[in-house]
Amino acid sequence: MSTKILSKSEGFYDVYDRRPGTDKDTTHYCPGCGHGILHKLIAEALTDFGVKDNAIIISPVGCSVFAYYYFSAGNLQAAHGRAPAVATGVKRSLPESIVISYQGDGDLAAIGGNEILHAANRGEAISVFFVNNAIYGMTGGQMAPTTLIGQKTTTTPYGRTVANEGYPIKMSEIIASLTAPVYVERVMMADTKSISNTRRAVRKAIKNQVEKKGFSFVEVLSTCPTGWKMTAPQAEEWIKTTLAQHFPLGVLKDISGDVEPLNLDHHLLPTDRIGKAINLPEADADQPKFVIPDTVNEEIKISGFGGQGVLSLGVWLSEFGMREGLNVSWIPSYGPEMRGGTAHCHVKLANRPIGSPLVVHPTILVATNRPSLEKFEKEVIPGGKIFWDNSLMDITPSRTDIIRYPVPATEIANQLGNTKTANVVMLGVITGVSEFLDENIVRRTLPQIFKKKHLLDINMQAFNKGLEVAASLKRIA
Numbered sequence: 261m262s263t264k265i266l267s268k269s270e271g272f273y274d275v276y277d278r279r280p281g282t283d284k285d286t287t288h289y290c291p292g293c294g295h296g297i298l299h300k301l302i303a304e305a306l307t308d309f310g311v312k313d314n315a316i317i318i319s320p321v322g323c324s325v326f327a328y329y330y331f332s333a334g335n336l337q338a339a340h341g342r343a344p345a346v347a348t349g350v351k352r353s354l355p356e357s358i359v360i361s362y363q364g365d366g367d368l369a370a371i372g373g374n375e376i377l378h379a380a381n382r383g384e385a386i387s388v389f390f391v392n393n394a395i396y397g398m399t400g401g402q403m404a405p406t407t408l409i410g411q412k413t414t415t416t417p418y419g420r421t422v423a424n425e426g427y428p429i430k431m432s433e434i435i436a437s438l439t440a441p442v443y444v445e446r447v448m449m450a451d452t453k454s455i456s457n458t459r460r461a462v463r464k465a466i467k468n469q470v471e472k473k474g475f476s477f478v479e480v481l482s483t484c485p486t487g488w489k490m491t492a493p494q495a496e497e498w499i500k501t502t503l504a505q506h507f508p509l510g511v512l513k514d515i516s517g518d519v520e521p522l523n524l525d526h527h528l529l530p531t532d533r534i535g536k537a538i539n540l541p542e543a544d545a546d547q548p549k550f551v552i553p554d555t556v557n558e559e560i561k562i563s564g565f566g567g568q569g570v571l572s573l574g575v576w577l578s579e580f581g582m583r584e585g586l587n588v589s590w591i592p593s594y595g596p597e598m599r600g601g602t603a604h605c606h607v608k609l610a611n612r613p614i615g616s617p618l619v620v621h622p623t624i625l626v627a628t629n630r631p632s633l634e635k636f637e638k639e640v641i642p643g644g645k646i647f648w649d650n651s652l653m654d655i656t657p658s659r660t661d662i663i664r665y666p667v668p669a670t671e672i673a674n675q676l677g678n679t680k681t682a683n684v685v686m687l688g689v690i691t692g693v694s695e696f697l698d699e700n701i702v703r704r705t706l707p708q709i710f711k712k713k714h715l716l717d718i719n720m721q722a723f724n725k726g727l728e729v730a731a732s733l734k735r736i737a
C-alpha cells in the first residue's frame with residue numbers, strides 16, 4: 261500500500277504572518293470561501309512550472325487584499341481596480357517575470373472596469389484571475405456588477421432589478437470580443453470535478469505567459485457563503501444551479517496555440533534613448549563633476565496657492581536630482597480649482613531606493629502662503645529646514661528645533677518685473693543653501709524648462725538673485 265503525504269505547496273509561505281499567534285496555517289478567509297482554493301491552484305501552478313520565484317502577484321482591494329501574506333512570490337498590492345495598470349508597469353519593466361493580476365468582481369468589473377478593458381485591449385502579456393462571487397464580500401455583501409437579477413444583497417434588499425440596476429455584466433464575453441486577448445475562459449469551483457477543471461484553466465493561463473503568448477483571462481465562479489448567507493455546501497450548490505446558468509462556463513476564446521511568442525523587450529528603451537526621448541542634455545565631459553554626498557535623503561514638501569508654481573518647483577527639483585543620478589519621486593496634491601486653490605507636492609531625492617513617494621515628515625518645507633506654513637510646520641523633522649516667502653505673510657515658524665530661512669521671493673520677483681518668477685527665486689535660495697543641488701546642472705537645465713528667450717532671461721535673473729539671497733541669508737536659528 262502506498263502512502264501519499266499531502267503538504268502545502270512551496271508556492272505558499274511556511275507560516276502565514278497575517279494572523280501571528282493563531283494556528284500557523286489559517287488564512288483570514290471565511291470557511292467555504294473560494295479564494296483559498298484558487299490561491300492553492302495558483303501557488304501549485306507557479307511551483308510546478310518553476311516560476312514562483314519569478315512571479316509577481318498583484319493583489320486587489322477586496323477579500324483577497326492580503327494575498328501577499330500567503331504567496332511565497334513577489335507580491336504587490338494595488339489600489340482598488342488598478343491591478344491591471346500595475347501589472348502592465350511590472351510586466352513591461354520586467355518582461356521575464358510572471359505577472360498575475362488577481363481581482364474580485366467589485367474590483368475588476370466595477371471600479372476597475374476601465375483598467376481591465378484597456379489592459380486586455382493592449383494585449384498585455386499577463387494572466388488575470390477574475391474571482392466572480394457576484395457580491396462585494398469584503399465590505400459586507402453589497403451588490404456587484406455581476407450580482408444576478410433578483411439576488412438580494414445589502415444594497416438590493418428586495419433583489420436586483422433590471423429597471424434599477426441593469427443587467428449582470430458578463431466580463432469574459434466582453435474581453436473575448438476584443439482582438440488582443442489570446443485566452444478567455446469561464447470556470448467554476450463548486451465540486452471536485454469543477455475545481456479540477458479550474459486547475460487546468462489556471463495552469464493554461466500561467467503557461468501561456470511562460471510561453472510569452474499574451475493576455476490570458478480566467479473568470480472563476482467562486483463561493484462567498486458569508487455574503488450569500490448560505491452554508492458552504494449550499495453555496496457550492498448555488499453556483500451550479502444558479503450562478504453558472506447566468507454565466508455560462510467554457511472557453512470563450514483561445515488563439516494561444518496559433519500565436520507566435522511575443523517580443524516583450526520592445527518596451528525597454530536603452531538608457532541613452534530615454535535620455536534623448538525626454539530631452540536630457542548630453543553628458544558634458546568638460547564640466548567639473550558635482551560631488552553629491554552619498555547620504556542624500558531629502559523629503560521635500562512644497563506648498564502654496566495654485567498658480568504660484570509650487571508643483572513646478574517640485575518637478576524641477578526632481579528633474580535636477582535625476583540629472584545628478586539620484587533616485588527621485590514627485591507627486592502632486594491639489595484641489596479642483598485651476599487657479600487660487602491650495603496645492604502642494606511631495607518630492608523625494610535620495611541615493612537609496614525610494615519606496616513610498618509620500619512625504620510625511622519633510623526634511624525641507626517650502627511654504628509660499630500662510631495656510632501652508634501653519635499646516636505643515638509641525639510635520640518637519642527636528643533639524644529640518646523651512647523656507648517661507650516672508651513677503652507674503654507676517655508670521656514666522658514658531659519652532660526652534662528647525663533651521664528657518666525667510667525668503668522674500670515674491671518681492672524680488674516683483675522687482676524683476678514678473679511675480680511668476682518667485683518660485684525660481686526660491687529655487688536659487690534652495691540651491692544656494694543645500695548640498696544636494698548642483699548649481700551648474702540647474703543652469704544647464706533652465707533653458708529646457710523656459711524655451712522662450714525672454715522667459716529664460718528673466719528666470720535666469722531670478723535664479724541668480726536667489727543664489728545671492730542664499731549667500732547673504734541670515735537664517736533664523
Ligand SMILES: Cc1ncc(C[n+]2csc(CCOP(=O)(O)OP(=O)(O)O)c2C)c(N)n1
Nearest residue numbers: 321322323340364365366367395396397398
Ligand atoms: C477606492 C476604494 N473604493 C472603495 C473601497 C471599499 N471596498 C473595499 S473592498 C470593496 C469591494 C470588493 O469586492 P470584490 O472585488 O467583489 O471582492 P471580494 O471582497 O468579493 O473578494 C470595496 C468597494 C476601497 N477600499 N477603495
Ligand code: SF4
Nearest residue numbers: 289290293323397484
Ligand atoms: S466574505 Fe465572502 S469572499 Fe470574503 S472571505 Fe468571506 S466568504 Fe470569502
